[in-house]
Amino acid sequence: MNKASKKAAHKFQSIFSSGHLRRHHRKPPGQVPGTAIHTGVQRLDEVLMTVHDFDESHYDIIPIQKIEKSEPFLQNKSKTWIQIRGLHDIEKLKTVWNYFELHPLVQEDIVSTSQRPKVEHYPNAVYIVLRMIKQHEGDNGNYNVQTEQISIVLGDNYVLSFQESDEPIFDPILKRLELTTTRLRKFGPDYLAYALADNIVDHYFYALDVINENIEKIEEEILDDPREEQLQKIHALRRDLIFFRKSVWSLRDGINSLIRDDLPLISTEVKVFLRDLYDHIVQVVDSMETNREMVFGLYDMYMSGLSNRMNEVMKVLTIIATIFIPLTFIAGIYGMNFNSEVSPYNLPELNWYFGYPFSLGLMVLLTGGMIYYFKRKSWF
Amino acid sequence: MNKASKKAAHKFQSIFSSGHLRRHHRKPPGQVPGTAIHTGVQRLDEVLMTVHDFDESHYDIIPIQKIEKSEPFLQNKSKTWIQIRGLHDIEKLKTVWNYFELHPLVQEDIVSTSQRPKVEHYPNAVYIVLRMIKQHEGDNGNYNVQTEQISIVLGDNYVLSFQESDEPIFDPILKRLELTTTRLRKFGPDYLAYALADNIVDHYFYALDVINENIEKIEEEILDDPREEQLQKIHALRRDLIFFRKSVWSLRDGINSLIRDDLPLISTEVKVFLRDLYDHIVQVVDSMETNREMVFGLYDMYMSGLSNRMNEVMKVLTIIATIFIPLTFIAGIYGMNFNSEVSPYNLPELNWYFGYPFSLGLMVLLTGGMIYYFKRKSWF
Amino acid sequence: MNKASKKAAHKFQSIFSSGHLRRHHRKPPGQVPGTAIHTGVQRLDEVLMTVHDFDESHYDIIPIQKIEKSEPFLQNKSKTWIQIRGLHDIEKLKTVWNYFELHPLVQEDIVSTSQRPKVEHYPNAVYIVLRMIKQHEGDNGNYNVQTEQISIVLGDNYVLSFQESDEPIFDPILKRLELTTTRLRKFGPDYLAYALADNIVDHYFYALDVINENIEKIEEEILDDPREEQLQKIHALRRDLIFFRKSVWSLRDGINSLIRDDLPLISTEVKVFLRDLYDHIVQVVDSMETNREMVFGLYDMYMSGLSNRMNEVMKVLTIIATIFIPLTFIAGIYGMNFNSEVSPYNLPELNWYFGYPFSLGLMVLLTGGMIYYFKRKSWF
Amino acid sequence: MNKASKKAAHKFQSIFSSGHLRRHHRKPPGQVPGTAIHTGVQRLDEVLMTVHDFDESHYDIIPIQKIEKSEPFLQNKSKTWIQIRGLHDIEKLKTVWNYFELHPLVQEDIVSTSQRPKVEHYPNAVYIVLRMIKQHEGDNGNYNVQTEQISIVLGDNYVLSFQESDEPIFDPILKRLELTTTRLRKFGPDYLAYALADNIVDHYFYALDVINENIEKIEEEILDDPREEQLQKIHALRRDLIFFRKSVWSLRDGINSLIRDDLPLISTEVKVFLRDLYDHIVQVVDSMETNREMVFGLYDMYMSGLSNRMNEVMKVLTIIATIFIPLTFIAGIYGMNFNSEVSPYNLPELNWYFGYPFSLGLMVLLTGGMIYYFKRKSWF
Amino acid sequence: MNKASKKAAHKFQSIFSSGHLRRHHRKPPGQVPGTAIHTGVQRLDEVLMTVHDFDESHYDIIPIQKIEKSEPFLQNKSKTWIQIRGLHDIEKLKTVWNYFELHPLVQEDIVSTSQRPKVEHYPNAVYIVLRMIKQHEGDNGNYNVQTEQISIVLGDNYVLSFQESDEPIFDPILKRLELTTTRLRKFGPDYLAYALADNIVDHYFYALDVINENIEKIEEEILDDPREEQLQKIHALRRDLIFFRKSVWSLRDGINSLIRDDLPLISTEVKVFLRDLYDHIVQVVDSMETNREMVFGLYDMYMSGLSNRMNEVMKVLTIIATIFIPLTFIAGIYGMNFNSEVSPYNLPELNWYFGYPFSLGLMVLLTGGMIYYFKRKSWF
DSSP: OOHHHHHHHHTOOOSSSOHHHHSOOOOOTTOOTTOOOOOSOOOSSSOEEEEEEEOSSOEEEEEESSGGGGHHHHHSSSEEEEEEEOOSOHHHHHHHHHHTTOOHHHHHHHHSTTOOOEEEEETTEEEEEEEEEEEEEOTTSSEEEEEEEEEEEEOSSEEEEEESSOOOTTHHHHHHHTSTTSHHHHSOHHHHHHHHHHHHHHHHHHHHHHHHHHHHHHHHHHHHOOOHHHHHHHHHHHHHHHHHHHHHHHHHHHHHHHHHSOOTTSOHHHHHHHHHHHHHHHHHHHHHHHHHHHHHHHHHHHHHHHHHHHHHHHHHHHHHHHHHHHHHHHHHHTTOOOOTTSOTTSOGGGGSTTHHHHHHHHHHHHHHHHHHHHHHTTOO | OOHHHHHHHHTOOOSSSOHHHHSOOOOOTTOOTTOOOOOSOOOSSSOEEEEEEEOSSOEEEEEESSGGGGHHHHHSSSEEEEEEEOOSOHHHHHHHHHHHTOOHHHHHHHHSTTOOOEEEEETTEEEEEEEEEEEEEOTTSSEEEEEEEEEEEEOSSEEEEEESSOOOTTHHHHHHHTSTTSHHHHSOHHHHHHHHHHHHHHHHHHHHHHHHHHHHHHHHHHHHOOOHHHHHHHHHHHHHHHHHHHHHHHHHHHHHHHHHSOOTTSOHHHHHHHHHHHHHHHHHHHHHHHHHHHHHHHHHHHHHHHHHHHHHHHHHHHHHHHHHHHHHHHHHHTTOOOOTTTOTTSOGGGGSTTHHHHHHHHHHHHHHHHHHHHHHTTOO | OOHHHHHHHHTOOOSSSOHHHHSOOOOOTTOOTTOOOOOSOOOSSSOEEEEEEEOSSOEEEEEESSGGGGHHHHHSSSEEEEEEEOOSOHHHHHHHHHHTTOOHHHHHHHHSTTOOOEEEEETTEEEEEEEEEEEEEOTTSSEEEEEEEEEEEEOSSEEEEEESSOOOTTHHHHHHHTSTTSHHHHSOHHHHHHHHHHHHHHHHHHHHHHHHHHHHHHHHHHHHOOOHHHHHHHHHHHHHHHHHHHHHHHHHHHHHHHHHSOOTTSOHHHHHHHHHHHHHHHHHHHHHHHHHHHHHHHHHHHHHHHHHHHHHHHHHHHHHHHHHHHHHHHHHHTTOOOOTTTOTTSOGGGGSTTHHHHHHHHHHHHHHHHHHHHHHTTOO | OOHHHHHHHHTOOOSSSOHHHHSOOOOOTTOOTTOOOOOSOOOSSSOEEEEEEEOSSOEEEEEESSGGGGHHHHHSSSEEEEEEEOOSOHHHHHHHHHHTTOOHHHHHHHHSTTOOOEEEEETTEEEEEEEEEEEEEOTTSSEEEEEEEEEEEEOSSEEEEEESSOOOTTHHHHHHHTSTTSHHHHSOHHHHHHHHHHHHHHHHHHHHHHHHHHHHHHHHHHHHOOOHHHHHHHHHHHHHHHHHHHHHHHHHHHHHHHHHSOOTTSOHHHHHHHHHHHHHHHHHHHHHHHHHHHHHHHHHHHHHHHHHHHHHHHHHHHHHHHHHHHHHHHHHHTTOOOOTTTOTTSOGGGGSTTHHHHHHHHHHHHHHHHHHHHHHTTOO | OOHHHHHHHHTOOOSSSOHHHHSOOOOOTTOOTTOOOOOSOOOSSSOEEEEEEEOSSOEEEEEESSGGGGHHHHHSSSEEEEEEEOOSOHHHHHHHHHHTTOOHHHHHHHHSTTOOOEEEEETTEEEEEEEEEEEEEOTTSSEEEEEEEEEEEEOSSEEEEEESSOOOTTHHHHHHHTSTTSHHHHSOHHHHHHHHHHHHHHHHHHHHHHHHHHHHHHHHHHHHOOOHHHHHHHHHHHHHHHHHHHHHHHHHHHHHHHHHSOOTTSOHHHHHHHHHHHHHHHHHHHHHHHHHHHHHHHHHHHHHHHHHHHHHHHHHHHHHHHHHHHHHHHHHHTTOOOOTTSOTTSOGGGGSTTHHHHHHHHHHHHHHHHHHHHHHTTOO
């Protein structure tokens, strides 16, 4: 394996634990806790705010520039969802946060985009951090996964959602909102918050499929030809699975606390749906565990592939050497220079009429014996 | 190992985690939760509905076309079990679901056939998801296992069972129902639900036996001749056991909640039987753990088999090389062309009367020494 | 390793998990739960029933044919232990079960002899399943362990014990019952039940010793000469330990529930003794864990033994080849046929007076150098 | 690998578990519990005591010589933080301890500087032990981490902090104290204690980054050239991670108890911040777990690197030997001395006109065949 | 490795799990529970009993022959510690046990000296079993550890301590008792019991140091030269650590129950100290875990050491063979007997003027090429 391919192999993309997730981009130590500093990348020109106001009779979408513009929607009896995209403009976000009186620690978590998924209860709101996982088809045929932190704040008559980009993550929800008969329109904001979270967890099953396909692809590659490159892929998969599992695991605890605890913001009807969501998450965690075991199995397969190949190499060497070494010895014998003139015992074969054919016959016989022996050992 | 056999090996059938279970055939993300979409295969022409109406004095079997036809049986005092086979016709199923007012999430789970086994409590019903595991004798002598999701809904005076095919899974129950003296006829619908579940768990022991036999078969194959094919079988077994264990494990928690929680639908008498069922499940889980350890042991056996074989190959090479290399050296010595005429010190052996026999004797001696050495090392 | 010894190795006896324990000899699926079917072997001609009636003043042993004969002993104030041996005659056993009104599930468990050890509470009785483990000296010097399911039913004024054979398992108890001063005579039937269980757990320590000795024996064998046979022994040990541990573990939970729960059948005084029994069981579980780690260690030892031996083989090959290949090369040089007559540069050594001794000297020097090199590498 | 480099490798620095942490520098056994003996190193000439007195209106820093000098600050209504640096002068520390009536066991723990992080509740105070982890850039490019035990005592109107050196660990806190608007000035001493702890936990993320970078560095080294040195680095990393994890883990439990328990010294407002701190710690623990898995992966990578290299060595040997052994055999054939004069069958090739070219051709053909074979096996 | 050294290696001393601990020296099964049978060794001629009577004003040491002699000390208001050494004379011990009315099971445990450490509550006493671990410097430089079971019985106004030998384990306590100001003299017997236990746990840290040093010693040995002997040492260390950990773990639970449960015999003041003891034990357990991981690391190091060495051996073989095989081939070429007289194409080199130098040059060139190739592969 040459240097270049080694480098390339080393650059093998890890799905979820890519750069900005593994390295902890955090504010310098000693900073005031609750200081909001954006630790992600700016993906939009400006912070976009959209009000979705709806109840069973209407559904309006109103882009706003200032958060105060949402006042009338919050005052009326319909439910309000304010979708905020872009996290780089702390000043503008601060106007939102102050308007809804979010706790400084919530503010900090919304913009430091490498949070573990979690659910936190505050007196006036429930704060949910999720991680969106979305795969794109890369140009080299490899999978290419983008992760993004989504924050959801559930108040008594509103839902806030924060995301870094304007990826159309919530499009299915928008479509469902247009239908008058959906539960989304009938139920309270807690159901909307649930639907947003459910929408994200649904994508995890796709991420699992991507991982599954990768495991199978690597398995086939190893069966074809085990190379160091695959070990690194296994290594990366392992890391991804740990990362993924941890994320989902902590989400699981959060959702569980929403079901178990007696929160005024979550109605009993929605708890049934949260239980279903919880169930999905457990299913993801289970599949993850299975995948993890599979990845360990890949390593075993790789190592035994190496051993097998070594065995094959050794067998070829052994067969060649074992056949030719004795033949060469015979040739050596009849290459000796004993003086056959001083004695009839000195290499009389050299002067036989069929001396050479005799020696060749001897060699053929030996070779035949060897080949029979190897056949019986089933080395061929 | 040639390409073809590799492919074949790779196609080695996994028992439980075959295709439609590992891949998550789910509705596209963002779908309304509680949307019933059949994710399995259509196995019947139409949805079959059969009413089993029984008490201590009678037992009637009535095939029905419309769920409303079951009305009189539900009204009377006898217990009613409605067996529904076929999950592809959502419209028809919807009439059943609406009739019994099942929760949308239960509806969704009944037809998305890759659910984890679980027990869920709803105000008016207990919903139990199970996985039937049934083995057929395959034509190639290999085992061939079919799994199928069975849903049981236990109401206050009825039991619903949903399954995809019309496999005669519940035949033993039907036979027992014909006997007037069985507990099935005496006890309430909770006992029937228990009996249906117990019937399925009973099959797990057979699945375990199948796995046991496979482990032993692979063990014997590895002892005969460790090949890459077996590693893949071990790999598949490992995956199956994880899958199987997860299924049974989640069922265990479900049954436990039925025993522990104070549900009006489950009588104390039936709880004793559920405890017995719980015990069986724990026994299955335990055997699974044992099997898992055994499978790890198989891998160790395989790897040490490879090492052993390598050792054998190396020993043959070493013995041949070690014996012949010195002999060839001697032959080489007497093949040198030193001019014995210019000096008595130059290869005088060549002109000895018994020069050749002497050299052969030397070789025989050396060989004998070698063989003695190897014998003492117990390499033969 | 020839085929025959392989087969023999494969037949290596597992201690506890032998045939009828691993395979689940169960009634066909769908059977009525609580159907008593004997799944063991008939070991006695007929079912033997013996009444032990005792209190501080007397101790009588009365063999009976019909369970009704025990009536007077159960009526009087003394304690009564009915020892039943033989489980094949369901009809006769049924008379006993009905007489004491045992739950159908208890009846089923008594005769299906591959139960996990457990403790179950019923309104009128405590049901304890134990597994007796007893070792015999086999004829080939190997250990030979027999396991047998013992069922104990503790009622308010009686104890029933069920066993398959008439092995003298309870002889120590019988001897102690003959002494007027023992606690057995003073305390209630709960103490007797405890004593029976304690008697069985005492044997576990012996089983542990047997396993310990086996581990040490295999360890010594591996140090002498690591062979595939030992790997299989390790494999079997591993299986045994898992099996043994699971058994004891489930017993541990059962005994714990007896101590913790407030059962009217268990007096406070006896709970102190049960705590002691619990302690012994925990000690057995601990030793088992230690043994399991040791068995993992054996595998490591085996694999490194293989590696070591491979190293040794390779060293011999390398030493021989490394010494002789250069020597043979020198011999080859002086076996070349360059015409020394056409040029003084063509192999003048051949015509030197001390040509041959010179070449031999060269060889000796080279050999010496090699040996010095290997010595420094400490390969000898 | 020569001796010197081995020694060097063995001296490879472990980050956290360096000398005075691994070895338990404890007082001799049998000492009175609660005897304060400094088990660290003297890092300062004398014990420095600084009073930080502050509230929303003022912030004063007063170095004091005697603890009694802090009396007026403790009496007034503002909050007081007494920072003590240097742990070697037990006599002087005793004046502090007695003044604040600290429990003897707290006294002992403050100066025995290899405590596990923990939180302890005493009637009049909360005692927190933390471990500061700070990295310096070493001269050899390697990281160089210094750990130091920090003790924090939280009373009703004061905070004491104890540290061995005068490292500017708390400088960020000092800077924030200077700002009148910070929560530090507004909230009670419990918030200060939280801020001190948070400041230390913040550094853990940096330590994690250091470990992360090391893992990647070692990964690259192994890919380049797997050497025994790296195994030792992996070994050291493993040790470090265990040590680090244990530390953080025990801290986690401590902080949790502060949140959960109803302590009068901790206000509800601060508990929200402690929950955030708890969250950070859990994040550190999670990353640690991921890193630990990664380190296991490194070992796998190392071992497979060794195997790969062995394969490569063996391939070279096999190719060379397999090509030249048959060639040498052919040369041997035509080096035989059969007398071609006595028979036309004795090595007639020797007298052919194109005998030599024929033999060379034979050799070229053989070599070509070999090379083709190896190419097909993709050994090049 | 010869047989003798193998045996020696096998005899490698395990620290804690030596003979009388691993083998369960128990009474034969079926014995009456609570039968006191000494399972250790007699280490003293007779059972020694010493009364330590003390309060804040006095401290007397009175050796007694009969337990009744302690009556006056138990009657007075001062605290009394009766130290009993020697466990072989059951009759004499029985007088003590009956005098203090110890439960039969406590009696049994005191003299069966392979108990797991534990804490048991009886109505009139707390019974604590500990295991003293003390290291001696062995004559061969190896560590040599002696373990001994210590039983402590804490009554309302007395403490009993039982030990097998008269090792001066409690000397530090005796010294502290002589000082009037110690807490030992002020506090109740519960503090004395704590001090005795603390004294023993203090020794565990030393045992840990011994294990630490051993791990490092073995690590260095493996780096120098990995041999089978070390694997056995690792094996023994592993066993020791499991044994040690189990012991300490069960002690941990016992101490925890003393803190948690509301026992009249333990005062609140002493509970603070028990919490400290608990903390020490947890620290020991933690270190043990770390050590266990380290020992696993040693095994990895050993295995990779073997692989490395194999690599080295193979490289030497490959270098020698790869260099000399082509050279020998060239020599073989020019050793062929083609008749150069019949044709100018038959080995014309043999008659060249610089034929021999030419062939030697060819060889030198080839060797140079090979060496360059190996250098580039960095095999030297």
